[in-house]
Amino acid sequence: MGLKNKKKKPSDSAHKDGDRGRSPYFRSRVSHGSKLLPAIDGRSRAARVFRDTYHSMVAHCGGEDELPETMRLMCRRAAAIEAECVNLEARFTLARQKGADPLPGDIDLYQRLTNTLRRVCEALGWQRTARDITPSLGDILSAGHRHA
Numbered sequence: 001m002g003l004k005n006k007k008k009k010p011s012d013s014a015h016k017d018g019d020r021g022r023s024p025y026f027r028s029r030v031s032h033g034s035k036l037l038p039a040i041d042g043r044s045r046a047a048r049v050f051r052d053t054y055h056s057m058v059a060h061c062g063g064e065d066e067l068p069e070t071m072r073l074m075c076r077r078a079a080a081i082e083a084e085c086v087n088l089e090a091r092f093t094l095a096r097q098k099g100a101d102p103l104p105g106d107i108d109l110y111q112r113l114t115n116t117l118r119r120v121c122e123a124l125g126w127q128r129t130a131r132d133i134t135p136s137l138g139d140i141l142s143a144g145h146r147h148a
């Protein structure tokens with residue numbers, strides 16, 4: 001008796017504008033949104049920083065439903081850079097605790113990463129994008145019919 005390969009149905013977020021007509025089963029877990037970092041233990045410090053930063057950046061830009069694909073990609077890049085900066089900051093602190101100086105290569109890398117992160121943030125916008133929470137005309141009309 002053979003085992004049947006049961007697949008989960010992908011989430012609705014798998015059907016973004018550019019993906020209509022394309023089966024989510026043939027897309028990577030990353031691009032259809034079911035996994036942020038495949039093959040990585042999500043409990044690690046770096047993975048948690050990446051995930052938290054990514055979700056914060058998406059919220060900053062107006063939320064997942066309103067986010068164009070290009071901005072989603074930049075949110076991923078910002079999250080990856082931030083996770084690496086946190087890692088380097090921990091290295092700096094450990095070196096200082098041991099009475100040593102941080103490695104010059106690490107300082108140079110940190111400087112380049114923070115400059116890149118600044119440019120990514122400029123592309124995304126420094127000001128938070130408010131999510132539109134006003135009800136639509138259809139919502140108002142259907143609420144009026146329920147109360148009548």
